[in-house]
Amino acid sequence: MRVYIVGAGAIGKALAVCLKLNGKDVQLIRGSVDDGHSYHEEITLKLSDNNELKAVVEFNTPGNLQELNGLIVLAIKSFGNRMIAEKLRKKAQGSPIVILQNGLGIEQPFLDNDFQDVFRCVLFATSQNISKTEISYKPVAESPVGIITQHNFALNAIVEEMNTPYFRFIAETEIERVVWKKVIVSCVFNSICPLLETDNGVFHREKDVFSLAKQVIGECIMISREKGIDLKPEEIEKLVISISQMSDGQFISTLQDIRNRKKTEIDTMNFEIFRMAEEMGLDRHVQQTKLLGELIKLKSALNR
Numbered sequence: 572m573r574v575y576i577v578g579a580g581a582i583g584k585a586l587a588v589c590l591k592l593n594g595k596d597v598q599l600i601r602g603s604v605d606d607g608h609s610y611h612e613e614i615t616l617k618l619s620d621n622n623e624l625k626a627v628v629e630f631n632t633p634g635n636l637q638e639l640n641g642l643i644v645l646a647i648k649s650f651g652n653r654m655i656a657e658k659l660r661k662k663a664q665g666s667p668i669v670i671l672q673n674g675l676g677i678e679q680p681f682l683d684n685d686f687q688d689v690f691r692c693v694l695f696a697t698s699q700n701i702s703k704t705e706i707s708y709k710p711v712a713e714s715p716v717g718i719i720t721q722h723n724f725a726l727n728a729i730v731e732e733m734n735t736p737y738f739r740f741i742a743e744t745e746i747e748r749v750v751w752k753k754v755i756v757s758c759v760f761n762s763i764c765p766l767l768e769t770d771n772g773v774f775h776r777e778k779d780v781f782s783l784a785k786q787v788i789g790e791c792i793m794i795s796r797e798k799g800i801d802l803k804p805e806e807i808e809k810l811v812i813s814i815s816q817m818s819d820g821q822f823i824s825t826l827q828d829i830r831n832r833k834k835t836e837i838d839t840m841n842f843e844i845f846r847m848a849e850e851m852g853l854d855r856h857v858q859q860t861k862l863l864g865e866l867i868k869l870k871s872a873l874n875r
Contacts, residue, residue, distance in 0.1 A: 572732055575639050575666075577655060578602045578646030579630060581698035581827075582671060584614050585708045586644065589738035591626040598629050602647035602655055605632045616708045616737075617701065624708075624737060633658055642732050643668040648828075649677040649839050656680035667724040669716060669733065673757050674839025675750070675847075678719050687722035690729055691746050693753045695814075696738065697771070697821045711817045713739040717746020751800045755791040755807050756814065758840050759784045762863035765826040765870065772819030775812050783859075784811055790857040794848050825867065832875045837867045 573596040576583045583599055590597045609631040616624040639662045647655060649672045657680075667688035670678055681689050695712040716730050726742050734740045743749055760771060763783060767773060774781045788807045795802050825835045841864030848857045 572596075573598065573641035574644060574732065575600055575636075575641055576644045576646055577633075577659075578648075580646060581700050581706050581708075582694065582696070583644075583646035584628065584706050585616055585696070585698045586646065586671075586733075586738055587628045588614050588616050588624050588626040588706075589735040590733070591628060592624060592737075593735040595732075596641075598631050600636070601630060601632050602651060605634045607632060607634055609635055612704060615705045617705060618737075619709045633662070636662060638662050638664055639666055640664065641666055642729065644733070645670045645672060648672075648834065649674045649836050650834060652677055653680040656684040656686070660684045660686075665723065667729060669729060670719075671714075672836075672839075673753060674836060675754055675843045677839055682720065687720065688724045689719040690716050690721075690726065691719050691750060692716045692740065693743075693746070693749045697818045699822055699824075699827055707821070708737075709818060709821060710738065711814060713741045715743030715746060715749050716740050717743040717749070719746075748800055748802070751795045751798075752802060752807060752810065754840060754844070755788055755795065755802070756810055758791055758844060758860055758863075759787050759811055760814070760823045761825040761835070761837060761840055762787070762860075762867050764823045765829055766863065766866055768826070770819065771815050771821050771823055774815035775819070776815075781808075781812070784808075786859050787863065790860045791844050793856055794844055794851075794853065797851055797853065798847065829867075829871050829874050834875075835867060835871045837864050837871070840864070841867070 575598050577600045579599045579601045587597050587599050611627050613627045643666050669690045671692045694714050696710045698708045730740050730742045792802050828835045841860050845861040848854045
């Protein structure tokens with residue numbers, strides 16, 4: 572299948588290069604720009620072992636495409652999901668979509684717009700722009716893909732289309748549990764790192780910072796258990812330390828967004844946890860998570 576990657580940010584470009592080098596037919600669709608401009612550009616991925624991956628990638632905009640007949644991979648910011656779901660509804664014509672985003676409930680706009688094959692992916696890779704054509708990319712682990720709704724396409728077939736030696740994907744039958752684990756980790760990284768203006772490695776370097784992370788983890792796990800997802804604090808804490816060590820020196824996406832004067836995705840992380848807690852009358856138990864989210868929102872707004 573042709574692969575359409577909607578979102579030409581650091582992750583979208585990294586995936587496009589890896590797929591192109593693996594012999595796939597790939598187009599990068601700029602999700603926030605629809606000026607009719609299409610072009611080709613050589614993108615360089617700089618890996619942590621000092622090796623480089625290079626490929627010429629085709630860039631396009633939604634207005635240039637009458638239909639998206641292939642695999643759609645969503646790599647835009649989650650706050651744009653409703654707009655892009657409505658824009659792609661007729662163009663997709665039954666094509667499967669894989670959501671490469673973090674957060675809770677982010678697949679709902681596609682279900683509301685009658686997408687029949689919707690898959691969630693939990694990314695375990697970090698990337699950031701060095702320049703327009705250079706990306707710093709570091710895979711942390713295989714990224715699991717699971718089914719939200721399925722009609723025509725098998726999960727294993729979707730994973731096979733996406734999997735490459737440098738950007739690994741695996742099939743996951745319990746994707747909701749993995750989504751919750753990643754969201755809780757993100758509530759930690761995407762609030763604490765930007766407020767401290769530091770990189771992901773801070774949690775394994777600084778005991779006091781990790782202590783704050785454990786408070787957030789405890790609050791979020793209480794809500795996950797109320798939702799039927801039984802997680803242990805120790806497994807999330809271990810995951811935070813592991814990601815912190817493996818992405819030491821990398822800056823979390825929310826900090827990059829704030830520095831680039833862009834909107835953040837904190838609404839689908841800290842604030843979504845708080846919204847769920849509020850519905851259950853447990854909002855007083857997630858005050859740290861809420862406060863950190865509010866500080867991120869204020870910092871983002873002031874910076875813009």
